[in-house]
Amino acid sequence: MRIMQWAVAGRAAAKHTWVAGLLAATAFVDPRPVVVSGHLDHPLAPQVQVQYNENLLTQEPATLLTAKLDAQGNFRLVLPNLPGPMEVTFRNGDQSTRLFLSPGDDLRLSLDAAKFDETLHYTGTGSAANNYLAQATLRFTTARPDHPQRKIGTATPAQIVAAADAYRQEQRAFFAEHVANHPVPPIFRAYVRQNADFERASTLLYYGGFHASRPELNTGAIPADFYDFLAPLRPAQDSALALGSRTYLGLLQPLADARLPGPEAQPTQASLLASAQATFGNGRSRDLALAHYVYRLFNFQSPEQVAPKIAIFQHLNRDSSMARAVRARYRRALAVSPGQPAPTFTLLDNTGKKVSLSEFKGKVVYLDFWGTWCHPCLNEIPASHELAKKFEGRDVVFVYIDVDDKEEQWQQTLAAKYQLGPGSVHLRSPDNAVPNAYNVQSFPTYWVIGRDGRIVSTRAPRPSSGAETVALLEQTLGK
Known part of the structure; x- marks a missing residue:
């Protein structure tokens, strides 16, 4: 064996080693630009973006190119300095997909943004690879x-x-x-x-x-x-x-x-x-x-x-x-250390209503950053229900902020797995502004905010921690 x-x-x-050889063969600067163009029906935003060369640690793009859609929904983007074959991100509004591009590609895409993943189709140089990615995204999903x-x-x-x-x-x-x-x-x-x-x-x-x-x-x-x-x-x-x-x-x-x-x-x-x-x-x-x-x-x-x-x-x-x-x-x-004011935010809840953190002044807030794509997050749901029941009718609000999800997937998960009640507030962050303000780097992440709006814990125990989590909330209520 x-x-x-x-x-x-x-x-x-x-x-x-063979793969490394392929990369070495393309390591010189290929001067050929990449062109990404196409047409969108029902666009979610008046422009499209392509990002690449991300900071590997923070995932922030070093290169972010933007093109406005014309009146017919067409666009054209030129990537002048792609360092070699690589995965990049194409975005319209809060929807995105990965592309695989190589210097010299002339890729054209078409999609109905109302059915983003389902309607993606490519023609031109590089289309065989990207049509595979589009099909694989639909077939091989964690859902x-x-x-x-x-x-x-x-x-x-x-x-x-x-x-x-x-x-x-x-x-x-x-x-x-x-x-x-x-x-x-x-x-x-x-x-x-x-x-x-x-x-x-x-x-x-x-x-x-x-x-x-x-x-x-x-x-x-x-x-x-x-x-x-x-x-x-x-x-x-x-x-x-x-x-x-x-x-x-x-x-x-x-x-x-x-x-x-x-x-x-x-x-x-x-x-x-x-x-x-x-x-x-x-x-x-x-x-x-x-x-x-x-x-x-x-x-x-x-x-x-x-x-x-x-x-x-x-x-x-x-x-x-x-x-x-x-x-x-x-x-x-x-x-955002304990004792500092919690960063403010205003987000839409699952009914479309605007909700601000300031509305909960005078109550203890147990803040949960999660995502439907995060299996450890989903594994905490039963314990979250039990924890919320323990504090039902008391001055504790459980605020769940979903990150990096499409609204449809988020709503479906809420309907299937969460018990929606008066002590729970479900919000979706359409971008990374709120998690970045709270310095969130892993999921799930839990915070406790006191009645005065100041941070009590930046690393609160999970719902599944049971007595430890209950003790922290009881202690915060007593302050």
Whole structure:
């Protein structure tokens, strides 16, 4: 068995070395511009945007191009400096989709923005790759009842591996069927294959962490070789960053959380570097993992507690953009420390009514940042119901702010899973302004705000923490 595992890892490494070679071949600056043009029916906003070259830590775009729609709903955008083949984001209003573009592409899209994902269609250079992405987005969604992540709470280790393998095989078969009739560039083949591997790894990594913290689920011990799926992925990590893969970014963050020291640890410069290199190698993924490690500590510790680890990070860091992001996060954390006024906001609730935080002055607010795409968030819903019942009729308001969801998906989830009542307020943040004001970097995140509108806790316990959460709310009510 061990020999077989090494053979598999060797084949995977060879594949990813080939991918690195493809990227190296395109590493020179290709002067050819990319043109994205098209037509929108029922647009959600009078302009469209394409963003890329994001800061890998904050996801803020370094390049954001905007084109106004003409009277017929047509637009044309020229991307003059795409550094190479990569994933970019196309946006109209609060709807978005990913594109895969290469220098020289002349891509034309058409869609009815009222049915954004369902009507996307592409023609022109690059259309074969992007039509596949449009179709895959509809077919391979976490909303599917049979998605492996929906089995996290009940499956045994063997069952979750089988479910993740079957899902990846379906993805591979669907892609093979598409490219048989619509040839795509080799680099896009590599991108799709890597993303399927990363998605599988994310499911298994989440499963392992979820069950390690919940032995009462009694689904069986995690086998010693359960995490062997990680080693074959390592050669692909830096090439995935170069391709702008959001699927890989979605894996890197929880992987860094699992493999780097916990919030209470006091690593030395040498031990932190060794931990990062063991999982992420010595390339750009290592730099991003170290930056994420420090960045995420603000979710658990005060700025004063994080400061010594920032000093270690500064000695190890090789990316100035990540250093700037960490310093900015430190300043924001100071601004929303306990005792500071909670940032104000006004958002629409699930009935379309404007709701402001100031309306709850004189009451305790338990603030929950979540999303329908966030399985840990959804797993907290039953405990949220129980917590709200305990404080029914008292001066506690449970405010749920949904982030990064389309309204239809949000409303459907509320109707299916939440018990809507007078003590609960359901809001949707159409952009990142409110979560950014609260320095939210992970989901779910919980805050407690006192009767005076000042922050009591920036890291409140989850509803499932039971007595600990109740005690904090009781204590805040008594002030």
